[in-house]
Amino acid sequence: MPRLSVEQLSQEWSLLNQRFSEQSRRFVLSFCIRHAVDLTETFYTEMLADPGATLFLSHDQVQGRLSQSMRRWLEGLFDSESEGALTRIIAEQKKVGEVHARIDIPVHLVLRGARCLKDRFIALLQEDCELSDREHLDAARLMSDTVDLAMEIMSHAYSTSHDRNSRNEEAYRLFSVTQNIASEKESQRAALFDWENQLMFDQAVGQPGEHLPRILASEFGLWFRHKGAHAFEGAPEARQIIHAMEQIDDVILPLFDSDSAERIARLRELRETVKSIHFNLDHLFEQNNALEAGRDVLTRLLNRKFLPVVLNRQVSHARSHGTPFSVLALDIDHFKQINDGYGHEAGDRVLQQLASLLVNSSRAGDYLFRLGGEEFLMLLVDTGLDGARRVAEKLRRGVEQEVFRLPQDRTISVTLSVGVACFNGHPDYQQLMRRADDALYQAKHSGRNRVVVVE
Incomplete structure (x- = not known):
């Protein structure tokens, strides 16, 4: 599908709706709401029968969250009376496609799921004796055409995101060894x-x-x-x-x-x-002696560009080998005051010294990122929650005790807030990042200079 703007997609969706009466559209919406649980259960029963789908859908948390999301998706797909609703629906299909690309769900599984939903919808429709043959046909066509259009938008978002991830994967492979x-x-x-x-x-x-x-x-x-x-x-x-x-x-x-x-x-x-x-x-x-590193210019740590590549690989490794890993979201407390009070050169010195401290506190297999500003991330391979908690607390104490040296022979004390989360089996690394960010938020807003762990 060619790249279309939101306005063009809204127009295409609107033209699809115009081919059917308002009565048909309202019926399909109410029918999906009424049978949402049945349709969702059928979807998961059919999908889990496919060995390729169990890798993505067997996790209890995934099933629990996606069952709710599937019901909301079905109910929202046909609630498109206003232009604002269409914009929302299109944005949702794009987001779903991007998530599928992020966790690398094969496209054929997504299309299989859509086919299962359409088949079950038609089977349920045939049990409704109150509809005429024409009404049956219109409802089936509206449901099928709408799901197909949603799949097109998802697939385009998937393809775009997957291509971008592939380019980053290759770039990271070339740059991942070291700066030297x-x-x-x-x-x-x-x-x-x-x-x-x-x-x-x-x-x-x-x-x-x-x-x-x-x-x-x-x-x-x-x-x-x-x-x-x-x-x-x-x-x-x-x-x-x-x-x-x-x-x-x-x-x-x-x-x-x-x-x-x-x-x-x-x-x-x-x-x-x-x-x-x-x-x-x-x-x-x-x-490979021609390799160079794609790193943050100031600290020489990895930059945000390669974060999805590294996390996706760790998720895949953890799921296939049954090994844990953890992430530490780190943030320098009151960093703006350092820049405002001592100047940006002093702030850069603090960032560089902290980066050196993080490097000296990590193992060869761990990953260190500067996410931007005063935010850092440490990925601890083969490390469960207790081990990550100990590393985070050791880091926090080390930073608190460190003397940070500024230009003109000045020194300053710095503290660190840390959020800790351990991989829990969910295939989407963004879920892990959100838990670590939430823990960091709690650390920052409960006094700073502390470690908060997501159990």
Whole structure:
């Protein structure tokens, strides 16, 4: 469908309504209100029979919220008597299409749902003996044509949003490693060596295999699983590194409890596997030494552009692997007073120093964003609510105790408000962001310099 303005879409919707009598339009509206529960239940029964739909609709919270939304959508779809109502209806279809793109619901599932609704509507209509054949036909055509037009608008919004997300995904893949590819290479080689040295020490002092440090949970493992593997996506070396780390954790380390002869064989096998990781890692960096980072100019943290890409990937990873992750929404208290009292250069210094503090307080696999102004976001991979609460409180205390240095040798104290939310299984990352923002709002409006956690 070509890009149409709201006015053009309103005109098209209005022309559709004009093909049917006012009596038919009112009947369809009242019929949908009367049978909204039946239509909604049929929709979910049919959709959940499709294996592809269960990924998006099986979550209890999704079903509860979407059942209500579906009923409101059905009732609102035919309440289009005024121009203002048409504008509202069109805006709603666009919003639904954008949400579908954000959580990556396949278009065919949406169209299947629409077909199920139309089929059930007609079946219910046929049970109504009070209508004439002409009235039956008009009601069925009005319902079918209206839903089809709604699907067109949704699909266009979906396509536009999905294309934009795809471009951001590719841009992030190219820019996700670091601002300096050489320093990242050395940093991750050092992290791999640190894990290897710790492992060798632990096994030398007789630690049992179950207590030896796992590479997937190491700084290097976190970085590669959540960042490196994405940046080098599609490269065979990336798959080989993941396979080698799984081999170390699942096969080699558990066998370190065997006798000394077997232990030496395991050490040799471990050494060769780690060497293969080093070799493949070096090759990946050599292939991608032209990468640059898409980062905030002032703080060098990731910018808002890549937030949807990162969060969508974390949601997908968490849902497929059953692992938690959490987000911290952070805001500098009374930042405007710093700018007004000391100047914008001083404000920039505070932002840069806070960014350094956040970087030093995060792990290699975590993500840090500057969302704009004094707002930051930290994404903690493989971290549940209790762990996120501890990190947030440690950050809050660290900022409170930090001496922030301003131009002309001046210093200032700064405090931080933090909202914490943990992924709860909902496929739309915006729901997680809203919960973190709500928690931050509570922290700001209940005295600042505190952490509020959404249970």
